[in-house]
Amino acid sequence: MSATAAAPMEFRGAAPWRRALRLHGWTVAVWLVLLALVPYWRSLSEQDFKFDLSSLAIDALPLCFAAMAQAIIIISGGIDLSIGSLMAVVNVLSAREMVDMSFGKAIAFSVLLILLTMLASGFTGVVITLTRIPDIVVTLGMLFVWQGIALWIMEIPGGGVPINYADLAVGDLGTTGIPNATVAVFAALLLVWAPIRWLRPGLAIYAVGSNRNSAYLSGIGVARTRVGAYFLAGLFTGMAGLALSASSGIGDPNSGTTYTLNSVAAAVLGGVSLLGGVGGLIGVIAAAYVLTLSKIILLLRGTDPNYANVYQGALIILVVVIGGLLTRKTRS
Amino acid sequence: MTAMPETLERESRLRGVQRFLVDNPVVVLAAVLALLFVLTDLVNRHEVGEPFVTWNQLSTTFLVAAPLGMIAAGQTLVMLTGGVDLSVAFTATAAAFATAWQGGNGTTQGILAGLAVGLGIGLANGIGVGIFRVNPLIMTLGTSSVTFGLLSIYAGKSFEKVVPGLVATLGSDRFFDYLPANLIFWAAMAAVLILGLRYTGYGRMLYAVGDNEVAARLAGVRIWQVLVTVYALCGLFSAFGGLLLVGFTNNPDLGLATPYLLQSVAAVVIGGTSIFGGWGSYSGTIVGVLILTVLGSLLTLLNSEEWQRQVIYGGIIIVLTAIYARVSGSE
Numbered sequence: 001m002s003a004t005a006a007a008p009m010e011f012r013g014a015a016p017w018r019r020a021l022r023l024h025g026w027t028v029a030v031w032l033v034l035l036a037l038v039p040y041w042r043s044l045s046e047q048d049f050k051f052d053l054s055s056l057a058i059d060a061l062p063l064c065f066a067a068m069a070q071a072i073i074i075i076s077g078g079i080d081l082s083i084g085s086l087m088a089v090v091n092v093l094s095a096r097e098m099v100d101m102s103f104g105k106a107i108a109f110s111v112l113l114i115l116l117t118m119l120a121s122g123f124t125g126v127v128i129t130l131t132r133i134p135d136i137v138v139t140l141g142m143l144f145v146w147q148g149i150a151l152w153i154m155e156i157p158g159g160g161v162p163i164n165y166a167d168l169a170v171g172d173l174g175t176t177g178i179p180n181a182t183v184a185v186f187a188a189l190l191l192v193w194a195p196i197r198w199l200r201p202g203l204a205i206y207a208v209g210s211n212r213n214s215a216y217l218s219g220i221g222v223a224r225t226r227v228g229a230y231f232l233a234g235l236f237t238g239m240a241g242l243a244l245s246a247s248s249g250i251g252d253p254n255s256g257t258t259y260t261l262n263s264v265a266a267a268v269l270g271g272v273s274l275l276g277g278v279g280g281l282i283g284v285i286a287a288a289y290v291l292t293l294s295k296i297i298l299l300l301r302g303t304d305p306n307y308a309n310v311y312q313g314a315l316i317i318l319v320v321v322i323g324g325l326l327t328r329k330t331r332s
Numbered sequence: 333m334t335a336m337p338e339t340l341e342r343e344s345r346l347r348g349v350q351r352f353l354v355d356n357p358v359v360v361l362a363a364v365l366a367l368l369f370v371l372t373d374l375v376n377r378h379e380v381g382e383p384f385v386t387w388n389q390l391s392t393t394f395l396v397a398a399p400l401g402m403i404a405a406g407q408t409l410v411m412l413t414g415g416v417d418l419s420v421a422f423t424a425t426a427a428a429f430a431t432a433w434q435g436g437n438g439t440t441q442g443i444l445a446g447l448a449v450g451l452g453i454g455l456a457n458g459i460g461v462g463i464f465r466v467n468p469l470i471m472t473l474g475t476s477s478v479t480f481g482l483l484s485i486y487a488g489k490s491f492e493k494v495v496p497g498l499v500a501t502l503g504s505d506r507f508f509d510y511l512p513a514n515l516i517f518w519a520a521m522a523a524v525l526i527l528g529l530r531y532t533g534y535g536r537m538l539y540a541v542g543d544n545e546v547a548a549r550l551a552g553v554r555i556w557q558v559l560v561t562v563y564a565l566c567g568l569f570s571a572f573g574g575l576l577l578v579g580f581t582n583n584p585d586l587g588l589a590t591p592y593l594l595q596s597v598a599a600v601v602i603g604g605t606s607i608f609g610g611w612g613s614y615s616g617t618i619v620g621v622l623i624l625t626v627l628g629s630l631l632t633l634l635n636s637e638e639w640q641r642q643v644i645y646g647g648i649i650i651v652l653t654a655i656y657a658r659v660s661g662s663e
Contacts, residue, residue: 081469131654136469137607140416141650144594148642155639261473274467306488310481317474321464 026271027283057179065240067266076229077276078135088256090241095159095251114238121234210277357604402573406566414609415468424574435494454567462559503579542609
């Protein structure tokens with residue numbers, strides 16, 4: 001597949017580095033932006049680096065997973081507005097049930113919750129492919145349904161997680177000083193996404209996202225692939241909800257509201273085109289860190305937390321506007 | 333053999349009926365509304381021992397429905413162009429706050445402040461969607477979160493909140509015991525909207541843009557102008573809704589219009605306006621609003637909780653869109 005795609009490129013005489021730049025330039029750029037923010041962040045903060053790094057990793061953890069889930073669905077040609085409220089369901093359910101559990105039981109329950117989230121997200125995918133209603137409408141409806149269910153499970157914030165369960169997200173890996181939260185993100189990337197991405201199902205997701213008809217004509221099961229993308233995204237959504245519980249230590253039915261928009265913004269900033277079929281998850285992770293870090297920097301500069309939310313919202317709109325302009329240019 | 337033409341005729345008559353109902357969903361919806369009224373009446377007699385269908389209750393239904401009717405009006409216009417506005421609830425709340433903030437400086441200034449806030453947020457949405465071509469859902473979700481952020485800052489500050497008398501009258505008074513003031517306002521707006529959508533060039537342009545944007549552009553419609561104005565109008569209608577709401581409660585708070593986001597989308601979808609654009613009417617939305625309001629009363633009678641409403645309304649949106657898509661797709 002890649003051989004036939006590469007051949008005409010070479011025929012046109014494009015240099016290989018140009019192709020690499022076109023494919024990976026954006027991802028590299030986002031990582032460079034993240035690195036460029038670090039010295040400024042360090043100049044503002046008075047804490048030691050290790051402490052700050054660990055709190056950044058924890059702050060960013062739910063958004064990282066949510067953005068990965070969103071990116072997979074957007075790459076497959078859809079969009080999921082219900083990610084935030086599904087995260088809230090996982091959050092309140094875990095906080096209600098885990099509060100008195102032993103560590104081992106809590107881990108087992110987490111695995112169960114992730115499986116349930118995969119089924120729930122897969123169900124949304126099934127509804128979309130069966131009814132042939134656009135993703136946006138169905139997931140908008142599901143947004144409210146999950147929000148209602150989260151309220152049903154827990155009306156006001158409460159519950160909690162076992163101490164060592166929270167430590168799992170807060171701690172470091174051995175003596176290396178690398179936060180567990182960062183390890184978790186990259187482990188998910190390497191162990192879950194990477195193998196799928198480079199095998200048949202992943203290629204199918206990209207193919208369906210870039211052109212549904214061509215994918216169908218090349219013998220790809222379009223419906224199966226789209227449901228699969230939602231199913232896989234459910235895995236990341238579940239982890240995002242659990243990350244929310246571990247990092248906040250509490251269940252809150254309204255905890256997911258900002259994640260729907262922020263996950264879309266992180267995906268777009270990370271180089272995923274809203275038109276589908278373009279982008280990867282490595283850039284998206286950097287984008288999630290950039291968004292989280294930009295808010296931390298605002299707070300360090302003494303901005304009122306409420307204003308920080310406003311600025312972040314404005315930044316997100318800006319990101320989506322510019323991202324939209326760029327994709328339009330490359331399409332035309 | 334002779335049965336053939338008869339069945340054909342019956343079939344074509346059935347087709348005609350189906351066609352008529354698809355073209356005029358209001359007829360079906362009105363029947364649903366009537367049924368819902370009867371059902372609520374029966375439940376009310378059973379639970380409370382009094383009839384629900386009384387002049388007083390009817391009047392209250394309209395009084396409660398009018399703010400939703402306003403917000404859903406803006407949502408209808410936006411949906412006709414194939415978009416959706418998720419910022420309506422916080423736009424309405426922001427308008428209510430602005431009115432109460434400036435209300436001390438005179439009625440006119442208060443009302444103008446509220447409407448200006450609504451128009452401003454709507455314009456921001458319109459510029460994002462119309463000029464920068466951002467996906468409407470994401471753009472309006474973004475302005476919504478910015479609006480909410482700003483609102484929570486200003487709600488924290490203490491300032492004198494004065495709801496102008498005219499707004500309070502419009503939002504909660506009834507003439508001749510049974511005629512809510514906001515119903516008169518709503519009816520006037522509804523007449524303008526229904527006639528405007530049908531008989532003005534701008535109204536028809538909304539349908540054209542929603543039905544086929546490329547064709548509309550080739551026919552000479554300046555798409556960006558239509559989109560900018562339609563989102564601005566939606567902001568303005570949301571502001572009207574916010575004013576009616578604050579006139580009713582007399583006290584602006586952060587959660588004033590929150591439930592109306594979901595309900596406005598649901599009302600428009602129930603009213604038969606296609607969420608994909610190009611099809612629908614405000615008269616359908618009005619019946620949708622009334623259905624939701626009566627359904628709300630019924631759910632209250634049955635002691636349902638907030639989460640159950642959310643699940644029910646969310647489910648209604650998905651199921652009805654699927655049904656409408658199938659029915660109009662079989663044409």
